[in-house]
Amino acid sequence: MYGVPVAAPAAGRPGGEEWRxxxxxxxxxxxxxxPxxxxxxLAALNAQGLRSSRAAAVAVEGGILALCMAACFLTGGRRRDLGPILLFFFAAIQAIVTSLINETIYPDFLRNMAIVAAFTAVGYRASWRDIRAVFRILSIIVLVVLLIELIHLPLYVAMFQPASYLQASRGLEEFSLNDTGLFANAVGFQGRFSFGIFQGPRTSSIFLEQVSLPGFASVLLxxxxxxWQRISKSDKALxxxxxVLIVLSNNSRTSSALLVINAAGYYAYPYLSGRLTAAIMPICLLTAFIVVGPTAASLGTDDTIGRLSITVADLMNLSASELIFGSLSKVTHAYDSGYNYLIVSSSIWGLLGFWIYLTFVPASQTPAQRRxxxxxxxxxxxWLMIGGTAVFTMKTAALLWLVVGNMVSGGGNLDKADH
Structure with a gap:
């Protein structure tokens, strides 16, 4: 007959909103x-004898995505969630259709788009001060481990045993071992591009392989x-x-180019409509076809033309059926060609869906948002011109889409002086 009275929050105990x-x-x-x-x-634990496996890495990623969903539920649905939700369900349907047509199960496209959607949605809800603090902490961690790697490589190898961990978690057929204890591709080879400042293998820091570290630098940019306008001088310096240290020690051509482009773009981007970003993909592909056309002999060489020639050759070799329905049997051979990777793993419709998301979901009202x-x-x-999976790895994609989502909400509203 009588409702049970609800006790007021005890002293020192947060109420409902504060608790959430x-x-x-x-x-x-x-x-x-x-991420x-x-x-x-896991690598440090593996180095201490607690053997890791691919299942452990998959379980951690699954747990992180589940926690993203829980974080969003804690704060309730929002109107701007429609974009990430549509992307996730589009990816799920596309993955199912592609798998059925190709008579094999391949969840990578769904996993990749789930990372994009989940972290965009969490970014909507995050305070820019928290995002700023996260980048500060991660930059300190990456820098400390990077300095250990540069100053005392044997200590770095002893701490993480990268080759052993990547063998256990990724499989020997993908990550060949070598006598340095590092991931084989980090060792490099004679004639590869280098600034010539740091001797020794290409650096990896906490990412354990040489591709994700420059990816982190690119996301940091x-x-x-x-x-830039509202972080402290100490954060800017850090x-x-x-x-700069990552670019010079990792010898990545792509991250070096992005550093120069974005330094100039900081001043140019505020004057450009965000919708014009839709033209970047066709311009990149058209440029590659024009540049590579007369130099097909460079196919496979480890220079800019050689890497672009892989993308051009792979795209030209796609049949109409593979464009429309995908070709999952070709996925493992498409990791050096991002556009080809997206097409064979999800069809041309998957690539177009991702392109639409990149064009319309990020905000472009303020100068900071356009940047x-x-x-x-x-x-x-x-990056899709020379690599298939690097921009989707959770190691760096999580941070990237947190920033993008955060700029849609409070993170994009800078002080008047910044406008």
Whole structure:
């Protein structure tokens, strides 16, 4: 007959809204920091005899995505969630259709788009101060481990045993061992591009392989494009020193080019409509076809023309059926060609769906938002010219889409002085 009275919150105990806010911040910090660090944690445990496996890495990624969903539920649905939700369901349907047509199960496209959608949605809800603090902490961690790697490589190998971990978690057929204890591709080879400043293998820091580290530097540049005006001088110095050190020690052509492009773009991007980013992909592909056309003999050489020639050759060799329905049997041979990777794993419709998302979901109302939108698009579309999976790895993609989502909400509203 009588309702049970609800007790007021005890002294010192947060109320409902405050409780949810605290839980969300805890979830945010976990899903922001763990994607970049979990491989290093598992590798360190593996080095101490606690054998890791691919299942452990998959379980961690699945747990992180589940925690992203929990964080979003804590704060309730929002109108802007429609974009990420549509992307996720589109990817799910596309993955099912492609798998049925190709008579095999291949969930990578769904997993890749789930990362994009989940972290965009969490970014909507995050405070820019939390995002700023996350980047500060991660930059410090990456820098400290990078310095250990540069100054005392045997200690770095002893801490993480990268080759052993990648063998256990990825399989020997993908990650060949060598006598340095490092991932084989980090060792490099004679004649490969190098600034000649640091001797020794290409650096990897907490990412354990040489591709994700310059990817982290590129994502850090996108963060700086949108937040340069309001981060402290010490944060600016930390991030800039780290980006330059990564570029010089990793000898990555793509991240070097992105550093120069975005330095100039910081001043140009605010005057460009975000919708114009849709033109970057066709311009990149058209340029590659024009440049590579008369130099097909460079196919496979490890220089800019050689890497572009792989993309051009792979796209030209696609049949109409493979464009429309995908070709999952070709996925493992498409990792050096991002556009081809997206097409064979999800068909041309998957590539177009991702292109539409990149064009319309990021905000472009303020100068800071346009800087991030253009930085995002330049990074994604350029990197897809020479690599298939790097822009989708959770190690760096989580941070990237947190920044993009955050700029849609409070992160894009800078002080008047920044406008």
């Amino acid at each position: 806010a605290q839980r969300f911040r805890l979830c945010l910090w976990i899903v922001a920091v763990l 970049s660090t979990y491989n290093a944690i 996108v963060f700086l494009l949108g937040n 991030h800039v020193i780290l980006v 991030v939108h253009w930085g995002l698009a330049v990074y994604i579309y350029l």
